[in-house]
Amino acid sequence: MYNLTVDNRHTYYVLAGTTPVLVHNTGPGCGLLEGERDYDVYHPETGNRITDIDHVGGGVLWEEKSALYGDDGWISKQIDGKLKKYIEARQHMPGYENAPIGFRLTNPSIDPRFRSALESHIDNLRQANPGVDIRLEFAQ
Numbered sequence: 313m314y315n316l317t318v319d320n321r322h323t324y325y326v327l328a329g330t331t332p333v334l335v336h337n338t339g340p341g342c343g344l345l346e347g348e349r350d351y352d353v354y355h356p357e358t359g360n361r362i363t364d365i366d367h368v369g370g371g372v373l374w375e376e377k378s379a380l381y382g383d384d385g386w387i388s389k390q391i392d393g394k395l396k397k398y399i400e401a402r403q404h405m406p407g408y409e410n411a412p413i414g415f416r417l418t419n420p421s422i423d424p425r426f427r428s429a430l431e432s433h434i435d436n437l438r439q440a441n442p443g444v445d446i447r448l449e450f451a452q
Contacts (some may be wrong), residue, residue: 344407346371353401362404363397372414372447373398373405381423387433391415395437399444414447422450 326333345351345368353362367374375394379386398413405411415434417427427450434448 344368345405353404356404362401363394365398365401365405367416368408371408372412373402373408374414374416376416376418378419379417379426380419380421381426382429387429391430391433392437395441395444395446399441412445412447414449416449416451418451420451 345365348368349366351365351368353365354360355362365373366376375390375398377390379390382390394415395413402408402411402413415430417430431448434446438444438446
């Protein structure tokens with residue numbers, strides 16, 4: 313058995329023989345998940361991956377999208393689907409159980425009609441999920 317110190321990384325892999333094992337770091341200096349990118353969340357009982365969180369920043373769980381255009385099908389899959397997964401995932405993220413969930417559109421050239429559709433859809437999701445702080449940001 314070895315004692316490992318890994319600063320500033322919440323998760324990392326080690327080998328147990330030839331098997332990679334995901335380790336959750338709780339050591340000093342690790343802090344919460346602030347700053348993590350592409351953070352995979354697994355169900356603790358089944359071991360199944362729930363989703364990946366694109367970025368944990370400012371206490372918000374961010375899903376980042378680079379789309380310029382999208383229709384109702386895209387919005388349903390990429391926004392509604394991810395919201396559902398993030399709501400489930402945050403229950404397995406100590407300290408983030410009630411964290412805001414944000415959608416960040418990273419391409420400043422987004423189509424104005426698509427932007428408007430997203431804003432309207434997010435407003436509807438906020439009404440349908442009153443206990444969830446849902447945020448929306450657009451690149452400038």
